[in-house]
């Protein structure tokens with residue numbers, strides 16, 4: 001091992017001494033075990049402890065090759081940010097990457113050309129090709145089990161979700177090894193046999209005739225390495241992951257899946273020095289029952305050396321006693337505050353309905369505005385400003401933001417959305433807005449912005465337009481037609497360009513909504529849009545009724561989307577109907593235009609927002625001073641779900657409620673509150 005340059009060591013020392021690890025953190029830092037599992041609660045400094053460990057290994061052991069792994073990109077950013085607290089720049093001895101990036105490096109070293117497919121449109125064209133090939137096989141061999149699946153429109157997203165989980169779980173291999181055959185296996189495990197068939201076809205085409213992957217989409221590199229590992233004999237070593245690092249430090253252990261676990265086990269067994277893995281199993285919120293769940297710690301331990309030490313971190317730095325005491329009974333955990341006297345407050349409120357909840361949020365927002373501005377994290381430099389305080393509102397479901405946004409905007413609150421678009425920019429809503437704006441009963445003066453129209457066009461592509469079918473002859477050769485990716489990207493897919501063309505041109509807009517094309521000779525793509533646009537002007541008297549019009553509902557019901565997405569679209573439409581009930585289309589779109597203008601103005605003035613709406617997924621790994629968690633009701637947040645998913649729902653609420661460092665508000669429906677808990 002090479003020692004770091006001396007000036008580095010001095011700087012690291014100076015930074016390092018500012019931190020005083022807790023006794024619990026010290027147990028991790030001073031361990032002599034070869035492998036350590038850190039089972040931690042939120043804000044207890046998991047990531048910080050890993051960062052201290054890395055700095056320490058460099059300082060005291062001269063470690064020169066430390067691998068810091070996380071599951072997600074957000075996890076990588078968190079590691080880098082914590083490391084920077086101890087060392088001025090990320091030391092060259094440390095490599096920070098996701099499991100997927102590590103696997104991609106390994107594959108590149110094997111000399112594979114590694115063509116990447118990252119563009120969603122390309123991915124969906126490839127899925128369509130595989131679907132066409134499956135249809136073709138079906139005509140030839142008339143297997144009846146897939147009749148039903150193949151007679152329906154292809155739902156590309158449902159396939160992509162299925163594929164991701166199947167690869168994380170190494171499903172194709174599990175089916176092979178089960179020896180029972182794919183159909184009985186799928187029945188027993190309640191898997192969609194049609195989707196399985198499509199996956200098998202897709203994978204065969206992806207590997208082509210040479211059995212070498214033609215391309216790698218996200219997740220494929222981990223899948224490939226895990227598959228290679230699965231083909232090794234029991235005690236064969238896997239050279240690419242042997243003796244490569246002096247230490248492996250893994251964050252976000254709770255999100256491990258079977259494929260990533262196999263890679264991790266190989267690393268730990270492959271002479272890569274010390275292993276420290278940290279996770280908070282309450283924060284497992286990734287979808288899919290395939291992932292390591294429930295007894296996850298025991299499951300991970302099974303894969304690690306027998307003398308692996310398990311250390312718990314319960315002492316949180318993030319918040320004080322008041323919040324700890326609020327969380328413990330709700331989640332059956334044992335948070336203790338590192339700074340017991342830290343100013344922290346936990347307030348529980350009850351609301352009668354959504355409007356009441358929104359009004360209470362506005363009152364909380366006023367309270368937050370009266371707080372002192374947040375000090376910048378770094379010492380004041382000429383360009384740095386103090387931040388005005390901001391209320392962070394964490395939502396389980398994006399459709400819940402619609403009423404909140406509408407009410408906040410009318411009160412002049414400058415809000416931002418993170419992890420979700422503003423409601424009028426979401427494709428399902430924007431499409432309905434565009435239809436409203438093109439109807440006969442809507443006056444010519446109403447103009448939707450290019451952003452809204454562009455989202456509406458995305459909606460049109462998703463819910464209305466049927467993709468062109470790929471060339472059967474090419475697929476018959478047994479490999480994907482990669483050339484078609486370039487050629488089969490029709491002009492209309494560039495939604496921003498289409499929106500720019502359509503802006504302010506009502507007739508063109510009407511035609512486009514019906515034909516999904518600029519070509520006036522193109523066949524009607526959406527008879528439902530055509531009927532909607534033919535409705536008499538009176539249909540525009542009440543925008544709320546229009547949102548609930550049977551033709552609008554049918555438009556989504558007939559779209560090639562999964563039942564979950566259909567449910568989401570219906571909920572969004574219902575929430576939209578609520579805010580525009582009783583307003584004519586003109587009035588509603590007029591008010592919406594004012595709201596959009598105000599937001600554009602605030603952006604152009606670079607005004608900081610004083611309220612942020614966030615999804616649970618987006619706030620994970622972050623810390624905010626003021627957090628409100630509204631619309632909490634049993635069956636809503638947490639949503640009702642089957643056993644494994646119920647656990648995930650509970651975790652969603654846990655993640656939301658563990659983000660606040662100063663004040664936390666929990667707003668519960670008075671009919672079905674979650675407290676006193678446990679959730």
Ligand SMILES: Nc1ncnc2c1ncn2[C@@H]1O[C@H](COP(=O)(O)OP(=O)(O)OP(=O)(O)O)[C@@H](O)[C@H]1O
Pocket residue numbers: 019020021022025040041042043044045046047048049082280317318620621622623
């Ligand atoms: N030893 C320490 N000394 C001072 N502050 C610390 C220490 N350890 C952690 N902290 C602070 O506590 C907060 C939480 O730390 P960190 O984000 O590393 O925890 P975490 O367990 O990874 O959080 P989460 O579970 O929410 O992702 C941060 O503000 C961090 O700077």
